[in-house]
Amino acid sequence: MADQTSTGLPRSIEAAWGLGERPSRGPKPGLTLDRIVAAAITVADTEGLDALSMGRVAKELGSSAMSLYRYVTAKDELLALMVDAGFGAPPEPMPEDWRAGLTCWARAEFMALITRPWLVQVPITGPPVTPNQLGWLESGLKSLSRTGLDAGAKMSAILLVTGYSRNAATLAIQIVAPPGEQIMPDYAAVLRKLIDPDTFPELTAVVDSGIFDADDDHSAEFDFGLDRILDGVAALLPAKGEAATE
Amino acid sequence: MADQTSTGLPRSIEAAWGLGERPSRGPKPGLTLDRIVAAAITVADTEGLDALSMGRVAKELGSSAMSLYRYVTAKDELLALMVDAGFGAPPEPMPEDWRAGLTCWARAEFMALITRPWLVQVPITGPPVTPNQLGWLESGLKSLSRTGLDAGAKMSAILLVTGYSRNAATLAIQIVAPPGEQIMPDYAAVLRKLIDPDTFPELTAVVDSGIFDADDDHSAEFDFGLDRILDGVAALLPAKGEAATE
DNA sequence: GCGCTTCTGCGTAAGTTATACGCAGAACTA
DNA sequence: TAGTTCTGCGTATAACTTACGCAGAAGCGC
Incomplete structure (x- = not known):
């Protein structure tokens, strides 16, 4: 009886869809969801996610935490909205060719994640x-619409690509500049001290x-893995040559 | 001067490698790192990661938080050790064929993650x-050693596969049983209420x-994506037919 | 125009947390 | 046996989320 309105989702999420009858x-x-989310993003961008507390966001707005x-x-809801706004609108328009489109799409996600490491x-x-x-999601599916x-299969492919972007970004962030504290100065040196060449021969070789x-x-590294995935997707397609027709 | 010993890593991590001269x-x-980690894993397994506090772990051991x-x-260190122990030893031995080996490896990771959602x-x-x-990591690289x-390229391929397993597990956990609270009862119904078929045509179709x-x-779904990735990796290999030999 | 209802901002406070500090006493060394 | 070096742990602090409830603003029905 509480949530007769609609989706069963939190009200703030519905508000993000414009469903909130004010x-x-x-x-x-005195405030707006948009302003709150923007302030929270500012805090996360400049001070990191660990520094983000309700009080800190409120201070940014000249308000109080309980407001x-x-x-x-x-x-958690604020975080969800921050993520949504932090990604921004999907990249559009994109190349018609499905492979070029997905490449563009994946790179855009990777860049978004690198730009805002807290995501x-x-x-x-x-x-x-x-x-x-x-x-x-829609934007990614669109690239595959003519395949x-x-x-x-479309959903699986999209999940594959988005998961890859996420993972690649996570790794890139961690090795280059861990958000929390210190940069791992010499990962190779640490590994050399830890692993025994006899029990870790492959890793030692690497x-x-x-x-x-x-x-x-990072871009080259990223594209390499992405191309592997897209090769795999390509192998799925009916060999009609549809992808080549304008 | 503090960490003359070795790696610059926290002492507990070194202890996990057996480097700690007692x-x-x-x-x-009165306690052991192993016992502490085991107790922490018990708490995480039964009550979820949110319930895991230092005090809670200590109570499990009949000790006090500060001990x-x-x-x-x-x-954070405890968490790192929990993850390490939570994964357990890598799956070995594995099939000689690189593709069968990596498939086995990826499935094992997926299962480990599904079994302990807090990972x-x-x-x-x-x-x-x-x-x-x-x-x-070593175990995964081993599968690729004869390729x-x-x-x-090996590292990239491994990163690709492990990232995929992680991602697939995350998704599977979230949709089937979100660790925090409620199960999303009918994702399709929620989406239908939110999205407009005109602006989200592809998603609507899905x-x-x-x-x-x-x-x-989930297994079929998982294998589908994995096969795509491995197809992509396979396309990289020199066409010697090495993978087919024995 | 008047009171009622409904909402907002926000102060207060409660309940959790991680963890710094330091002491009492155990176990080993010489 | 004296001294040293650890361990367990009590106390305390600072930060955090968030429940509760009040004072007052803004609109509605009459």
């Missing part, structure tokens, strides 16, 4: 339900190859 | 440095296809 009875709200709870029922730190609490999150894949020392281009 | 002067420790800080300098909730704070973590790939309703086999 009550016309009481005093006008925020008129707009958001819990901190990957926010614990995922459920399937995507916010506008931009679903917008990105002839069925719905399940360390000796020097790829951990020479911190090479 | 001092023979004072009273015998734990003789073994672990911060909660994916622990925030990643850096590159892997604990014994089992690196053991899994002729260079070190960088929802209408019913794949969100029929919560199908």
Whole structure:
């Protein structure tokens, strides 16, 4: 009886969809969800996610912590909205060719995550339900629309790619600049001290190859894995050559 | 001068590698790192990661919170050790064929993550440095040892697969049984209420296809994506037919 | 125009947390 | 046996989320 309105989602999420019929009875709200989320993002951008507390956000707005709870029922909700706004609108328009489109899409996600490292730190609490999150999903599916894949395959492919971007970004962030504290100065040196070449022969060979020392281009590294995934997807397609026709 | 010993890593991590020379002067420790980690895992398994506090772990051991800080300098360290122990030893032996081996490896990781949902909730704070973590890495690399790939390609491939397992597990956990609270009862219904078919045509089509309703086999879903990735890796290999020999 | 209702901002406070500090006493060394 | 070096742990602090409830604003019905 409490949530007759609609989706069963928290009110703030519905508000993000524009579903909130604003009550016309009481005093006008002095804040806005948008302003709160923007302030929270500012804090996270400049001081990191650990520094983000309700009080800190409120101070940013010149308000008090408890005021925020008129707009958001819990901190988790604020985080969800921050993630949605932090990603921003999905990249559009994109190349027609499915492969070029997905590449563009994946790179955009990777860049978004690198730009705001706290995005990957926010614990995922459920399937995507916010506008931009679903917008990105839609945008990715669009690239595959002419491939002839069925719905399940499309979703799997998209999940594959988005998961890869997330993972690559997480790694890139951690090795280059861990958000919390110190940068791992010489991962290769640490590994060399820890692992015994007899029990870790393969890993030793990788360390000796020097790829951990020479911190090479992240983009190249990223594209390599992405191309593997897309090769796999490509192998799925009916060999009609549809992808080539304008 | 503080950490002349070795790696610059926290002492508890070094202890996990067996590097800790136990001092023979004072009273015998009443606890063990292993016991602490085991108790923490018990708490996480039964009550979830949110319920895991230093005090809660101490109560499990009949000890006090501050005692734990003789073994672990911060909660983060305990979490890192929990993850390492939670994964357990890597799956071995594995099939010789690289593809069968990696499939087995990826499934094992997926299962480990599904079995202990809190594993994916622990925030990643850096590159892997604990014994089992690196053991899994070694184990994965081993599958690729006869493929002729260079070190960088091997690492990329492994990162690809492990990232995929992580991602698939995260999704599976969230949709089937979110660790925090409520199960998303009908994701498809929620989406139908939120999205407008005109602005989300692709997503609408996917929802209408019913794949969100029929919560199908996770294993099949998992294997699909994995095969895509391995197809991509396979396309990299020199066409010697080495993979087919024995 | 008047009171009632409904809402907002926000102060207060409660309940949890991680963890710094330091002491009493145990166990080993000489 | 004296001294040293540890351990367990009590106390205390600082930070955090958030329940509760009040004072007052803004609109509604009459």
